[in-house]
Amino acid sequence: MTIKIMYLLLLCSFVSLCGNAQNEKVEKPVNFNVHTFYYGWFGTPEYDGKYKNWNHPIIPHWRDTTWNNAGHFPGGDDIGANFYPESGCYSSNDPAIISKHMQQIKAAGIGVVAISWWGKNDFTDKSVNLYLDEAQKHGLKITFHIEPVYKTIEEFKTQIDYIAESYYSHPALFKHMGKPLFYVYDSGKVKYPEWHKLLATNGEISIRNTSSDAWFIGHWERERDGGFILQSAFDGFYTYYASEGFMYGCTSSNWPVLANFAKENNLIFIPCAGPGYIDTRIRPWNTQNTHSRDAGKYYETMFMNAVNVNPDFIGITSFNEWHEGTQIEPAIPKSIPTFTYEDYGKNTDPNFYIKKTRELIDNFNK
Numbered sequence: 001m002t003i004k005i006m007y008l009l010l011l012c013s014f015v016s017l018c019g020n021a022q023n024e025k026v027e028k029p030v031n032f033n034v035h036t037f038y039y040g041w042f043g044t045p046e047y048d049g050k051y052k053n054w055n056h057p058i059i060p061h062w063r064d065t066t067w068n069n070a071g072h073f074p075g076g077d078d079i080g081a082n083f084y085p086e087s088g089c090y091s092s093n094d095p096a097i098i099s100k101h102m103q104q105i106k107a108a109g110i111g112v113v114a115i116s117w118w119g120k121n122d123f124t125d126k127s128v129n130l131y132l133d134e135a136q137k138h139g140l141k142i143t144f145h146i147e148p149v150y151k152t153i154e155e156f157k158t159q160i161d162y163i164a165e166s167y168y169s170h171p172a173l174f175k176h177m178g179k180p181l182f183y184v185y186d187s188g189k190v191k192y193p194e195w196h197k198l199l200a201t202n203g204e205i206s207i208r209n210t211s212s213d214a215w216f217i218g219h220w221e222r223e224r225d226g227g228f229i230l231q232s233a234f235d236g237f238y239t240y241y242a243s244e245g246f247m248y249g250c251t252s253s254n255w256p257v258l259a260n261f262a263k264e265n266n267l268i269f270i271p272c273a274g275p276g277y278i279d280t281r282i283r284p285w286n287t288q289n290t291h292s293r294d295a296g297k298y299y300e301t302m303f304m305n306a307v308n309v310n311p312d313f314i315g316i317t318s319f320n321e322w323h324e325g326t327q328i329e330p331a332i333p334k335s336i337p338t339f340t341y342e343d344y345g346k347n348t349d350p351n352f353y354i355k356k357t358r359e360l361i362d363n364f365n366k
Contacts, residue, residue: 030140031361032111032174035270036316036328037145037183037240038101039116040092040124040131044075047091052123054089056080056323061285073281077336081322082278084341086330086350093127095134101329102138105319108328108354109361112141112174113319114183119149120162132172141174145183153194157205157212164212181215181268183238183315188221188228195232203233217270220249226261236267242274242317242326243289244302252305259309271306272315275299275353278325278342295345296356303360314364316357328353 043052056079057072073080075089090097105113115131118124128142135142144163150156160182167173173180187195197203199216207213218234220226221241225248229237239258241250248254255271262269276293279286291298306314320329325342330350333343344352 028109028358028362030106030109030111031364032141033313034110034316034361034364035112035114035143035174035313036105036108036110037116037272037318037321038105038113039318039320039322040127041116041118042090042092042320043123044089044091047094048123051075051089053323054079054081056282058281059283064285067285077334078338079322080282082281082325082342083322083327083331084334085320085322085327086332092124093130095130098127098130098134099137101319102134102140104329104351104354106138106140107351108357110140110316110319110357112143114143114145114315116147117144117163118147119159120166122149128167129170132167132170136170136172140172142170142172143174143181143183145185148186148189150190153190153198154205156190157198157207160207160212160214168211176215179214181217183217183219183240183270184234185219185240187218187232187234188225192228192231195234199233199235201233215268217268220258221247223248223254225249226258226265229267230265234267236262236269236312238270238315239272240315240317242272242302242324243277243291246277246289252302255305255309259311262312268312269309270313270315271309271311272317273299273302273306274317274326275328275356276325279323281339282323293344296352299353299356300360304363307364328357330354 041053043050045051055073055075058070061067079089087097113135116124132142150159168180197205198207200206201208215235217236217238218229218232220229220237220239239249241247243250245251259269276298277289277291280290293299318326320327331344332350333346334341344350
């Protein structure tokens with residue numbers, strides 16, 4: 001073989017390798033410091049015997065009894081939400097849906113999925129192992145957003161012990177510095193002396209340094225909740241709500257104050273950003289908390305306000321809380337005889353907020 005032929009063969013091999021490299025997509029890593037709240041409470045007749053949560057009831061006004069809003073949505077084309085999902089009404093127990101959602105969350109660059117959990121034996125506990133397994137396949141982590149399913153601190157401990165026994169050993173469970181991290185929604189429903197019994201190292205039924213120990217993140221809502229967080233012995237706090245101005249904690253102009261409080265008291269601070277808010281199908285009286293998405297600008301502003309306070313983590317409210325219109329899951333334009341759903345823009349890609357989240361996360365390099 002002549003040197004010239006050898007040279008040509010080598011050149012062809014090099015060009016082929018370069019071409020293959022260009023055709024292969026470089027997969028961006030997810031950010032485990034960004035978490036999204038996820039709702040696994042949806043059911044369908046095909047998968048679960050009946051609709052669940054798609055047929056959400058209309059919620060009576062918390063004080064004004066003149067509102068005549070009894071009833072609920074049937075599900076199908078007519079659901080308890082102002083937006084309509086691209087996937088239609090789905091079951092949260094469908095492995096294909098779980099896999100699809102994990103793919104979308106990964107594409108968004110989110111590393112941790114905080115699943116809404118309503119206790120052992122609840123519908124939301126049914127497929128936790130499926131979520132963990134799918135998260136593992138996609139390189140993601142799962143944590144728990146513990147809902148107020150307990151009336152006493154003893155009941156809360158029983159639920160945590162169950163999670164520890166059932167799920168702590170799964171490799172997809174998110175851990176921070178070796179321990180799981182749990183969000184505790186509406187933590188103010190239990191008084192701080194009770195929390196202190198469980199969360200303080202010298203508490204009467206302390207969970208600290210036991211096999212169920214974790215980072216427990218309380219819910220900061222009102223201006224003076226800092227004292228509650230400290231006296232309860234929570235490890236940190238999060239703001240959750242996506243509606244600016246609804247509460248002191250979720251008003252992003254207050255986040256520098258909250259960040260400073262966390263730093264002074266060695267607490268984890270997790271501000272939460274959302275793409276918008278609208279829940280008037282299930283709360284027709286709640287128009288004052290509606291926030292337009294403004295083609296992604298609302299989301300961008302709130303997320304960057306979170307980035308600017310240099311938090312430990314950022315929460316995204318939410319992946320699929322359709323009832324409150326905070327979802328980043330793909331939605332489509334849709335009309336039925338009685339209602340026209342909101343949309344992300346008539347000519348907008350249903351994946352707009354998946355892509356927008358990826359863009360925002362790329363600017364959060366913590």
